[in-house]
Each structure stands twice: as structure tokens, then as C-alpha cells.
Amino acid sequence: MNQAVISCLHANLPAVEAVLKDIELQGITNITCLGDLVGYGPQPNEVIELIKEKKIATCQGCWDEDVVDGLDACDCSYPSQIAERRGHFAHQWTTEKLTKENKDFLANLPYSIRKDKCLFVHGSPNSQHEYLLPDMDAFAALERVENAKAEILFCGHTHQPYIRELANGSIAVKVKNSGSKDIQKKEMNLPMRRIVNAGSVGEPRHGGTKATYVVYNDITDDVKIREVEYDIELTCKAIINAGLPPIFAWRLKNGFEFAERAEDASHVCER
Amino acid sequence: MIERWALISGLKGDLDTYELIQKDLKKTPGNITLFVLGDMIGPEKNCNKLLHRLINPKSNDLQPWCIYGWWEEQILLESGYRGNQRAEALRINKGEEVVKSLINAVDKSFLDWIAALQFGFVELDCGLIHGSSKDVGDDLTLDTPPLTLLDRLTRLQVNRLFTARSTQQFHLELTEGILNSEVHDLTGNHKKEQKVPQKAVIGVGAGKNYTLYDVGTDNTQFVRAGYQSEKKKNGFGLHF
Ligand SMILES: [Zn+2]
Ligand SMILES: [Zn+2]
Numbered sequence: 001m002n003q004a005v006i007s008c009l010h011a012n013l014p015a016v017e018a019v020l021k022d023i024e025l026q027g028i029t030n031i032t033c034l035g036d037l038v039g040y041g042p043q044p045n046e047v048i049e050l051i052k053e054k055k056i057a058t059c060q061g062c063w064d065e066d067v068v069d070g071l072d073a074c075d076c077s078y079p080s081q082i083a084e085r086r087g088h089f090a091h092q093w094t095t096e097k098l099t100k101e102n103k104d105f106l107a108n109l110p111y112s113i114r115k116d117k118c119l120f121v122h123g124s125p126n127s128q129h130e131y132l133l134p135d136m137d138a139f140a141a142l143e144r145v146e147n148a149k150a151e152i153l154f155c156g157h158t159h160q161p162y163i164r165e166l167a168n169g170s171i172a173v174k175v176k177n178s179g180s181k182d183i184q185k186k187e188m189n190l191p192m193r194r195i196v197n198a199g200s201v202g203e204p205r206h207g208g209t210k211a212t213y214v215v216y217n218d219i220t221d222d223v224k225i226r227e228v229e230y231d232i233e234l235t236c237k238a239i240i241n242a243g244l245p246p247i248f249a250w251r252l253k254n255g256f257e258f259a260e261r262a263e264d265a266s267h268v269c270e271r
Numbered sequence: 272m273i274e275r276w277a278l279i280s281g282l283k284g285d286l287d288t289y290e291l292i293q294k295d296l297k298k299t300p301g302n303i304t305l306f307v308l309g310d311m312i313g314p315e316k317n318c319n320k321l322l323h324r325l326i327n328p329k330s331n332d333l334q335p336w337c338i339y340g341w342w343e344e345q346i347l348l349e350s351g352y353r354g355n356q357r358a359e360a361l362r363i364n365k366g367e368e369v370v371k372s373l374i375n376a377v378d379k380s381f382l383d384w385i386a387a388l389q390f391g392f393v394e395l396d397c398g399l400i401h402g403s404s405k406d407v408g409d410d411l412t413l414d415t416p417p418l419t420l421l422d423r424l425t426r427l428q429v430n431r432l433f434t435a436r437s438t439q440q441f442h443l444e445l446t447e448g449i450l451n452s453e454v455h456d457l458t459g460n461h462k463k464e465q466k467v468p469q470k471a472v473i474g475v476g477a478g479k480n481y482t483l484y485d486v487g488t489d490n491t492q493f494v495r496a497g498y499q500s501e502k503k504k505n506g507f508g509l510h511f
Contacts, residue, residue, distance in 0.1 A: 134454045134456060134461075135454070138450045138451075138463070139418060139422065139425065139448065139465065140421075140425045141452075142450060143421070146416070147419065161457065162456040164453070164455075165452070165453045166451070166452055167451050169448070169450035170449055170450075171418065171421065171467070172445070173444065173445055175413065175443055175444075176443070176444055176471075177441075177490075177491050177492075177493065178442075187447075208457070212457075225456070225457060227457070
């Protein structure tokens, strides 16, 4: 059966509505959301209420956590100081706008959702703030899935959708200096695992302007990345009217803003 | 002169063992650097004399380079050095008595020194740490999945990781590794084969059991304090 996985809605209501419509048109009713309902965008309460109304299973994103618990993002989250300042401003704006009820909703979201062999998280099984980028060290990426005892790990947070298959792996080890005369050697085969990044509905950073999400078929194990057009102008106007930094509108309209890309793709966030 | 590291941990206030190790090291050939990988303190013994000695080495002592360990983390937690957190894991696992014993074993005047200790050292391409860069309590052993060991090495971006938390002595080499990665995104398919260069994780032991590392040859020697002087004839390099 097909199921949809969405992430990083970022208070962009027109994008969320367009994606939910696209999902509905395919007859998909099973939807999982990987968090970041709020942040950057102008309609945090509206997006949360829509998710609540549709009863979409959701895990807590980095923004959802920070809006409730205070800023926890390590410096790696921001590529420059100006980006960090803008981020902090959006954080404060969102905190002020959210109703108490919606803050409570975000506070009570689970870190992860497990369904059979699939694990759904926002950043990584370690933290909502860790980026699993597509070119992350392959062994470290495999470790994240294996340690979480999953076969397919669904994540978001990078805003770049991808499907990564890690296969045909092996590690050979040798025990040195064990005291026994024979050198102990072992070779282990590593299991095949996949990481699926659902991209971003409300704040795409994949180079285009369309909202992205993924459709997973749990029978064939097939994953497809979907791109959906939405009324960008509407969101941009709402960003300006809300007094949020105009660059948030600019980058939605123009697609990828290169300056906002995390600089070190191999960085392993310790949080 | 041969460059050697002596790696010790888990003294838990035992000044006698520390003195025995200092005595050993004086007889060990080479230019030796002494690293103390945490757990200088513990709940079993009064630790003040050992701490005083580590901070103020005797004139003929090898200078100890210390980092903090799991027990140091517990006392810092309990003493309010980590915000509102307390040593709850210790309290739940070992009980209130042990928490009290730990607090009583260390004079408050040492806490600032403990709090200023580093989490780990990176020397050459080696990481020296109590547990791992993931967690001070990370218990790495010979039985830890190699994928996990590789992850801990990657996090520190080192080729060798010296760890102490498990108290075990071992030298595990990751001699070879290969993994195929295929990424499908909106721009197409990207295939890559990743290989691991040779890497190693070394458990340095605890208390009387410590490790000598020969930087030039990448060889370890597992030593028991006092053992060399007892078996003088066999000299340096006995595997324990
Ligand atoms: Zn996000
Ligand atoms: Zn995020």
C-alpha cells in the first residue's frame, strides 16, 4: 500500500494544502509527518491546526522542539551569522504567535514513530538537529539506521529529498595483541539499509521552488519523490505582511538560496 | 628517542597504584607522555590525595595530562555544574549511598579543576577520550559492533581511538571496509563505493592495568603496574 511521508512544513499553509491535495488525489490515506510544522513561514497556527484536523501522525522537528524548549540548535545549523540572526528572529516571532494549545501540541509530539521495519524521525535517530545529508559518510549513515534497529529510516531536516541505498558492505577486523598466539581475524557482512529523506513541503532547498515529499509503497518497497506546485505568491505576501525577513519570501520564490546551505556536509552534529 | 604514550584510567582515588605506575614509567625506555583518561575519582576511596598529586606533581613525576571521565561527570552533575541536571542515572542505578560517598570522597576545592578538564585530546591522528565523542559513558569493547566503532572514529575524525570506559584492554584493528552507496535525488542517480582506511580502537584498561603505546610502530603493550619490577628479567614489552 502507498503511504506518504511529509516533512518540514514550516508554517507555509498554501504549500501544505497543495501537498495534502496531491496525496488525496492519489488515494493515499496513510500519511506520516516528520516535524518542523513551524518556523520561517507565516502561518504556524493554521498549519498545526490542519495537521491536527487531519490526524496526521507527526514526530517533533527541530523547530517544534526549540519553540517549546528554547533554542538548542548548534552553530552547525546556520551557515553564517546573518542566517543565524534571521533564524533567531523567526524563532521569536513564531514563539509569540503560537497559541498555548498549539505549543502544547508541539511539546507532546514524539521524537520518533516506528512502523514495522520503518523508523520515522526528523533529523536522525540521535537528535532532531542532526543532518543526514545525502553525501554523509556511508558507514556513519548506515550506523544511524542499524543502531535504530530499522531497515528503512525516514528523515527530513535537510530539506533536500533523496533515497539512499547502502548495500554490499563489509568490515574486516583483527584483534591485535590479544595474548593468544593466533591472530584473530573476522569479516562481517553489513546489511542493506535505506535512508529516505522526505525533503520539505514548506521551505524547499533542493534547487527548485516546488514542495517536495515522498510516497513509499510498503509492499514493493518502492519510494518516489513527488514535486508539487503551490501558490508561492500567496505565502510570500503573507511573509512580508507578517513582518518576517523578506529573504524568506525571496528564497521560496527563487528556489535554492546557496548561502543558506550547511557548509560542511560531513559535519556530525553532536546534539 | 622512541616516543611512547602511557595511557591510564580508573584510578578512583588510588594514589598507591598511581605511584606504582609512576615508578614503572621511570624504568620504561623512551620519551614518555602520560595521559590519564578520566575516572581519577570514584566513590570507594577518599580521592583528595591523588587529586592533589595530579595537580601538583612531585619533581620526579612524569607530568600527567588528564581528561575527565564518567565519575567526574557524575560529581559535576551532582554539584550543579551542569545546570539543573543531577546525577540521576547514578542515583537510580547505584542508590543514594553511592552518590553520597562520591560527594564525600572529593573535597569541593577540587571541583573547579575537574570542571576545567577537557573532554578528550586529539594527538596526531589519535583520539584519546574516556568513552567516546558520542558520550563519556560510551562503553566500547571488543564486542561492540564494528560499525559503531567506525562511527565513533568518524565523529572524531581520527584513525585511532583510545578509550577507557569499559576498563578492558584490547586493540582492535578495522583492517578493511567497503560499502556501496547509491543516492537517488531529483537530479538523478549517484553511485559511490566507500572504503575504510585502516583504523583501530584501543581499550586502555583501568587501575593497575594500563597501556603503553609506541607512536612510531603503532604497537600497544598492555601492562600491569608493578609487574615489570617483579619480572625484571623479562624486561619491557611483556603482553599482559
Ligand atoms: Zn526543517
Ligand atoms: Zn529541522
